[in-house]
Amino acid sequence: MSVPQLGLKASADGWRGVIGDGFTVSGVSLLAACVVDRVGLTTGAPVVLVTHDGRRAGAEAAQAAARAALAAGARQVRLVPHLPTPTATAAVRRGDADIALLVTASHNPARWNGLKVKVAPGCPLPRDLEAEIDAHFQVRRLDVSSRDDFVAEPADALVDQHIEEVLARAGTPRPLAVTVDGLGGVAGEPVARLCERLGWTVTRVACTPDPDFGGIVPDPSVPASRERAAGHRTDLAIVLDGDGDRIYLLDHLGRTVQPSELLALLLERREKLGVPTAGVAVTTSTGTAVREVARRIGAPVHEVGVGFKHLSPLLATNSVDVAGGAVGDLSFTEFGLDRDPFAAIVLLAELLSGTGSSLAALLDDLRARVGGLCWFESKVDVEGADPRAAGLTALRTCGLDPIEITEVDGTKFWLPDGQWLLLRASTTEGGVRVYGELGDEHATRALVRSVEEQLTNGINWGVVHD
Structure with missing residues (x-):
């Protein structure tokens, strides 16, 4: 029964x-x-x-x-x-x-x-x-x-083992001052310990587990959840999610390094170090930067649905060596088959030491080379909408015509010059999630307003280009 x-x-x-x-x-x-x-x-x-x-x-x-x-x-x-x-x-x-x-x-x-x-x-x-x-x-x-x-x-013994494992692949990092904001989750203190082992001076923020997360959503992809870390203006800031498998970075100017940009920088560095790349797997909501870098180094890109459970099988079968999504979930096969911010931090340390550049300078250079598109993400609390019809109408209202439409997970409208718009149903909280990248902020704001009008009325949208 x-x-x-x-x-x-x-x-x-x-x-x-x-x-x-x-x-x-x-x-x-x-x-x-x-x-x-x-x-x-x-x-x-x-x-x-x-x-x-x-x-x-x-x-x-x-x-x-x-x-x-x-x-x-x-x-x-x-x-x-x-x-x-x-x-x-x-x-x-x-x-x-x-x-x-x-x-x-x-x-x-x-x-x-x-x-x-x-x-x-x-x-x-x-x-x-x-x-x-x-x-x-x-x-x-x-x-x-x-x-x-x-x-x-x-937890100390398992945390220390994990730190030792990733440090075994670290080079000799140069000294930095960093901020670690754990957002009240469980990864803040372990990541701060890793950073100190790298020889970095650490400013800890919300690194003690808090059932209410200090009133902040424990999601570094939400701009408001990164504001506190941005205000510290150390060499860089690391922001983690509630359970520590997502990572966002901010440079010393307080600007966000989007996950696609971080993945692109680390992928590019692997290539310069002579590490072969069989392929790169990304979710359909992942930004253009990593796709463009993969194209330039000759690595095929595999696009899958949102969620790391779609990426991990490609890593497990050696179809790809690098994988990541739009929410700071990054993986490299030399460190394992799942997302791991500890590994990303060690790779970042090598990048900064090897190039001698600041994170801000590396970000500026990358954006100059791959286009510096304006990323946006939001959720519209509406049920029963037709994302395909809403997206098409919104785009055409803004004078934009898609050159291709795909449906790997939701409906994705590909536009010229690497621009795109994705509408997909949220699997957890309901509503429609909207992602995309356009060439300038004015066009972005016009498009998100138009999508809002097509899906529902009275929803506030957020645009990220910091």
């Missing part, structure tokens, strides 16, 4: 829900059991690593997930609070665990929580297995074991 939908909804990475509504401790417990049961069919009785960030109900849900994992046949459960997601992924990659269960809603606002899953060889669940678990989750009942055969471990 089936049971009611428990409200946790599959997202771009794992499952999410509003705390006390979609997200409940019992729902996480059941989902964790389904994960361990299904993954265990191929691994045998698995070793399970369970962690949580600082969100409300996170510790309680992680303990329930640990008990459920034992009930579902886990050989051993390790409960390690406040691990950044890339650190937990690194533990799975090393074989310290077969499964990592992470109680987090990543970049979503504080009222959300969820469950992410990482499996060998250190990546998200394969899409078909995730779908199977999701279906199983809807119909399964669970008698949770009363066993508590686990003891909470401090």
